[in-house]
Amino acid sequence: MTDFRGDTAAPTASPTQQSSRLPFTKGHGTGNDFVLTLDPEGEAPTDAAFVAALCDRHRGIGADGYIRAVRSSALPEGRALLQTDPAAEWFMDYRNGDGSVSEMCGNGVRVFAHFLLTRSAAELPEGGELAIGTRGGVKRVTRSGDGYAVDMGPWEFIVPDAAVARGMDSLVAIGGLDVDRPALSISMGNPHTVVALAEQTELDRTELHRAPAVRPLPPEGTNVELVVPADPLVGEDGVGRLTMRVHERGVGETQSCGTGACAAAAATRFWAGEGAPAQWLVTVPGGVVGVTFFDGPEGREHVQLSGPAVLVAEGILLPGA
Numbered sequence: 212m213t214d215f216r217g218d219t220a221a222p223t224a225s226p227t228q229q230s231s232r233l234p235f236t237k238g239h240g241t242g243n244d245f246v247l248t249l250d251p252e253g254e255a256p257t258d259a260a261f262v263a264a265l266c267d268r269h270r271g272i273g274a275d276g277y278i279r280a281v282r283s284s285a286l287p288e289g290r291a292l293l294q295t296d297p298a299a300e301w302f303m304d305y306r307n308g309d310g311s312v313s314e315m316c317g318n319g320v321r322v323f324a325h326f327l328l329t330r331s332a333a334e335l336p337e338g339g340e341l342a343i344g345t346r347g348g349v350k351r352v353t354r355s356g357d358g359y360a361v362d363m364g365p366w367e368f369i370v371p372d373a374a375v376a377r378g379m380d381s382l383v384a385i386g387g388l389d390v391d392r393p394a395l396s397i398s399m400g401n402p403h404t405v406v407a408l409a410e411q412t413e414l415d416r417t418e419l420h421r422a423p424a425v426r427p428l429p430p431e432g433t434n435v436e437l438v439v440p441a442d443p444l445v446g447e448d449g450v451g452r453l454t455m456r457v458h459e460r461g462v463g464e465t466q467s468c469g470t471g472a473c474a475a476a477a478a479t480r481f482w483a484g485e486g487a488p489a490q491w492l493v494t495v496p497g498g499v500v501g502v503t504f505f506d507g508p509e510g511r512e513h514v515q516l517s518g519p520a521v522l523v524a525e526g527i528l529l530p531g532a
């Protein structure tokens with residue numbers, strides 16, 4: 212006989228800590244979706260249970276991440292940035308769907324900029340830039356086509372010696388694939404581990420509902436990108452192309468990851484060696500983002516990420532919902 216006791220169990224997730232009505236906006240960048248709130252004084256709740264309940268797709272609003280738009284002057288991390296970059300009036304306080312904090316979110320920062328502009332909390336004149344504080348430093352956003360482009364700053368190897376000597380620093384066990392794969396870990400402010408697969412059929416049969424096991428795991432954990440480089444890698448237009456799926460730290464498989472696309476392009480470009488292009492298009496389940504490498508003002512190589520930002524709804528989260 213079937214035991215239905217499990218069906219009557221009390222819901223485990225509820226945004227309980229929140230005692231007043233919280234206005235929110237829902238948005239996404241290539242299907243990577245976020246709940247945003249305008250919170251100038253940094254008063255909206257941030258505890259992990261609240262964020263996880265808010266981002267729950269069945270009992271909450273549902274999202275990959277939660278973003279508070281806080282004045283930099285209202286947060287210690289923001290005040291530190293203002294000392295060297297007074298233009299960064301707003302700080303993107305980003306949390307993953309499980310409530311953990313992340314240093315940076317590439318899709319999130321475009322949606323954040325669009326949110327601030329739509330709410331008239333910031334201005335971005337044609338040809339100008341908007342400076343946004345993040346835990347990964349100040350990011351500069353400009354308009355680009357129908358969306359936005361962001362100077363994501365320099366990329367870095369997480370284990371430089373191994374990367375340069377062997378082109379890999381770890382092994383990754385991935386659901387659906389028999390053999391562990393070599394991988395290269397890259398920081399975009401937040402950690403990424405990139406695995407190249409030989410063909411699309413391999414990428415399709417990969418199971419990403421469980422986190423791939425990375426050995427050794429970078430100290431802060433990691434986001435895992437599986438990439439299939441196009442064949443030929445570079446089109447007649449001189450642009451490199453990749454297809455990518457991602458398992459995000461603190462979330463699970465998502466439709467897209469902006470910092471992940473930057474890391475995937477950086478790893479593939481490194482593997483391709485001399486003559487690899489500066490411009491890349493990365494196809495993710497939720498769309499396509501552009502990645503361009505350029506010389507930054509301080510003489511290091513920077514990454515620019517471009518793509519759309521869409522706001523889809525506004526609402527009010529009820530107390531104790």
Ligand SMILES: N[C@@H](CCC[C@H](N)C(=O)O)C(=O)O
Pocket residue numbers: 243276307312313314315316317318319401402434459460461462465467468469470471
């Ligand atoms: N989806 C984001 C990255 C969000 C943070 C990530 N899960 C982490 O924990 O580092 C992006 O678009 O970059």
